[in-house]
Amino acid sequence: MFDAVERLIQQQKEVRAERKRVAAELKNAVRRKQRLKHRARLLSSEDLLSVMNMREWEENKKKGRKAQTADVEEASEAEAAPPAASANIEDEQRAASD
Numbered sequence: 898m899f900d901a902v903e904r905l906i907q908q909q910k911e912v913r914a915e916r917k918r919v920a921a922e923l924k925n926a927v928r929r930k931q932r933l934k935h936r937a938r939l940l941s942s943e944d945l946l947s948v949m950n951m952r953e954w955e956e957n958k959k960k961g962r963k964a965q966t967a968d969v970e971e972a973s974e975a976e977a978a979p980p981a982a983s984a985n986i987e988d989e990q991r992a993a994s995d
Contacts, residue, residue: 940948 937945
């Protein structure tokens with residue numbers, strides 16, 4: 898009988914400790930959320946876009962860089978486009994001046 902009482906007392910202590918731990922985790926999570934919301938309000942649109950791009954890059958890195966290869970190909974195509982466009986503009990300017 899005394900063993901059962903002692904076992905119940907020990908179980909009660911464990912439950913109280915667990916409840917205290919969960920309450921602390923919840924309190925910390927709420928504080929973390931508030932801090933993040935506050936920091937997010939201070940960010941500009943450009944900052945938010947850079948964070949989104951960074952997260953996307955990290956996600957692609959985790960997936961085996963398949964998407965990153967496609968992004969590099971698109972970027973190289975985009976880098977190749979401006980010189981051609983500027984050459985067209987120069988040709989148009991020459992034609993207009995003639």
